[in-house]
Amino acid sequence: MTPIPDRSGAEARADVPAQVPAPEQTPALEARDLSVVYPGSRGRGPARAVDGVNLRIGKGEIVALIGESGCGKSTLARALVGLVRPTGGQVLSQGRPLDYSAKALKQYRRHTQLVLQDPGGALNPKQNVYDAVALGPRLHRLTEGLPERVHGALARAGLRPPEAFVGRYPHELSGGQQQRAVIAGVLALDPMVMVADEPVASLDASVRGEILKLILHLRDELGLSALVVSHDLGLAWNIADRVAVMYLGRVVEQGTVEEVLLHPKHPYTQALLSVIPNGAEDWRPTLLTGEPPDPTAIPAGCRFHPRCGRWAAASEADRAAAACDRRELPVLTPDGARAACHLLEPNTLLPETV
Amino acid sequence: MTTPTATASRPLLEVRDLHVTYRQGGQAVPAVRGVDFTLAPGDTLGVAGESGCGKSTMALSLLRLHGDAAKVTGEVxxxxxxxLTTSWSKLRAVRWAGASVVFQGAMSALNPVRTVLDQIVEPMVLHDRVGPKEAERRATELLDSVGIPARRIRSYPHEFSGGQRQRVMIAMALACRPDLIIADEPTTALDVMVQAQILELLGELVRESRIAVIMITHDLSLLAHTCDRLAVMYAGRIVELGPSRQVLKDPQHPYTRSLSQAFPTIGDPASRRAPAGLPGDPPRPGENDQGCAFAPRCPEAEESCRSGELLLWPTGPGRSAACRHVPPQHGGTS
Structure with a gap:
């Protein structure tokens, strides 16, 4: 039997009042039944990278999208900013479906900006910080008062004083400063939503915290909404209001940070949490075995069942009742169930584990 | 082979006053500025620090892997x-057979045009002088022990996933049954789940065969679970050294403290919506020659920290730290 992590100790210490800003009626950004299927190549079937996702980012809300490589989280992020056209479902911005005409997309991207993992790669080595930050405003013909706009964005991104940075080239900046310059480029367009794909994965430990602080600060000061894509659950604990855990193209668990990280319901979330070293003497991670998930060969039934400890440990009767290997799971919706797992349902004999 | 008593009396590895200086554009850039430590057979030492702190440079210089690009002084x-002074032929004998390296990027460390079997067999044939048949049998066994099935051994590196390639690297490092493995960020590019698998595997193999390990990473919490002792490096020097759990739970150096806070404990209210960071940037090699290198970013720095030389001194049983605010205590070792 796979031990299910007991996080009750953590829960007792974490009576933090949930200061989740009440999301207004219309979400800033929403994915509705979104799917992105890449055509098959080299004899493989089509890859269902995003396979039916409902996700909502409220105004002024920070949502963390968590998952391993290959789970489709980056594809989802790109679909949300209009870089990848969904093959099914919709992206809604401020309640309106995304218009994929070139003109509308350009306008859309002004308000919904993408920040990538590697700032060194995102910045043009031959362009100084001023031109890098001014690039977006110039594309959008916001040339009036451009220097003030650039300097303001740099200051808000924490590159102070801006005068000291405008003339520098990327190689003259540290990793943290480069990521700040990228974020300044985003801020220069007064966006409403920022989608950040692993914004701190390539940064040093001490710099990581500074960039996360900046994202939190931008939300508090400017009311910026953010979707932060990461494999790091600690990041969610540090800055997010809500979490969605993705596995093989689907959201398998969602909820507030406190719900998902302190009372995980899905066995995948539980396994992800268990492998984070916690300093305890008796730390025993739940290691998932089997091959990393492959979006060209999604298992039937529950897509997690081949690696699921709960399924492996279930009795014959429970297995027959749950039928995880055959029975499809409903797609989670933001207002619906917390986790997509047959072995959570009340009609199974297994006790609900959390 | 040494007898157990001889082993106990002599350390496997003794590093004394190690300095590594790169030459860059006519300038000497000191990357490692005086590192001392010892490793007994079967010891596991974690080396933590941020990029540019000299941790990889230090570890790779132990086997003179920098070639002529760097000037290495001291004793290894x-x-x-x-x-550091032995002949190339003797050094070659030590590489692989005595001490081997697991590099960070398995994709660039493995040869893309040769099968993984060939690549593991090669050092065995060269160093252990075993026949190709015997080497192949051992390689198959090794790959099996890291979870690569026999049917995949004639595959090329690109046919494996990142985690599998890193497993191949570990199998290669074990090929000639070394006494020491130097693992340079062995799991950095991998997912958390794969990372946990690899570390578990490495830990198991090492425990079974009493191989000493130097593991380098920036993730302090990871090291505490995989290594007995922990060395924290900053600006080319070890600033804290001690038993892993103690260093993580009760860090003495302010830099260790901030590094350990950078990875939050989920459930800890202190870090909820409060990411811990450290203002400023890690110093570039060559900067800050005066006083404590951490002083410009240290929340506890005083005027006296900015001058003079600061050494690692004993601060408790098995512990040492290089901070003026930590009182020296006898009984510590480095």
Missing amino acids: LFDGENL
Whole structure:
């Protein structure tokens, strides 16, 4: 039997009042039944990278999208900013479906900006910080008062004083400063939503915290909404209001940070949490075995069942009742169930584990 | 082979006053500025620090892997032999057979046009002088022990996933049954789940065969679970050294403290919506020659921290730290 992590100790210490800003009626950004299927190549079937996702980012809300490589989280992020056209479902911005005409997309991207993992790669080595930050405003013909706009964005991104940075080239900046310059480029367009794909994965430990602080600060000061894509659950604990855990193209668990990280319901979330070293003497991670998930060969039934400890440990009767290997799971919706797992349902004999 | 008593009396690796200086554009850039430590057979030492702190440079210089690009001084005694002054032929014998390296990027460390079997067999044939048949049998066994099935051994590196490639690297490092493995960020590019698998595997193999390990990473919490002792490096020097759990739970150096806070404990209210960071940037090699290198970013720095030389001194049983605010205490070792 796979031990299910007991996080009750953590829960007792974490009576933090949930200061989740009440999301207004219309979400800033929403994915509705979104799917992105890449055509098959080299004899493989089509890859269902995003396979039916409902996700909502409220105004002024920070949502963390968590998952391993290959789970489709980056594809989802790109679909949300209009870089990848969904093959099914919709992206809604401020309640309106995304218009994929070139003109509308350009306008859309002004308000919904993408920040990538590697700032060194995102910045043009031959362009100084001023031109890098001014690039977006110039594309959008916001040339009036451009220097003030650039300097303001740099200051808000924490590159102070801006005068000291405008003339520098990327190689003259540290990793943290480069990521700040990228974020300044985003801020220069007064966006409403920022989608950040692993914004701190390539940064040093001490710099990581500074960039996360900046994202939190931008939300508090400017009311910026953010979707932060990461494999790091600690990041969610540090800055997010809500979490969605993705596995093989689907959201398998969602909820507030406190719900998902302190009372995980899905066995995948539980396994992800268990492998984070916690300093305890008796730390025993739940290691998932089997091959990393492959979006060209999604298992039937529950897509997690081949690696699921709960399924492996279930009795014959429970297995027959749950039928995880055959029975499809409903797609989670933001207002619906917390986790997509047959072995959570009340009609199974297994006790609900959390 | 040494007898157990001889082993106990002599460390496997003794590093004394190690300095590594790169030459860059006519300038000497000191990357490692005086590192001392010893490793007994079967010891596991974690080296933590941020990029540019010299941790990889330090570890790779032990086997003179920098070639002529860097000037290395001090002593690296491996089984009593100084690797920094020994002949190339003796050094070659130590590489692989005595001490091997697991590099960070398995994709660039493996040869893309040769099968993984060929690549593991090669050092065995060269160093252990075993026949190709025997080498192949051992390689198959090794790959099996890291979870690569026999049917995949004639595959090329690109046919494996990142985690599998890193497993192949570990199998290669074990090929000639070394006494020491140097693992340079062995799991950095991998997912958390794969990372946990690899570390578990490495830990198991090492425990079974009493191989000593130097593991380098920036993730302090990871090291505490995989290594007995922990060395924290900053600006080319070890600033704290001690038993892993103690260093993580009760860090003495302010830099160790901030590094350990950078990875939050989920459930800890103190870090909820409060990411911990450290203002400023890690110093570039060559900067800050005066006083404590951490002083410009240290929340506890005083005027006296900015001058003079600061050394690692004993601060408790098995512990040492290089901070003026930590009182020296006898009984500590480095």
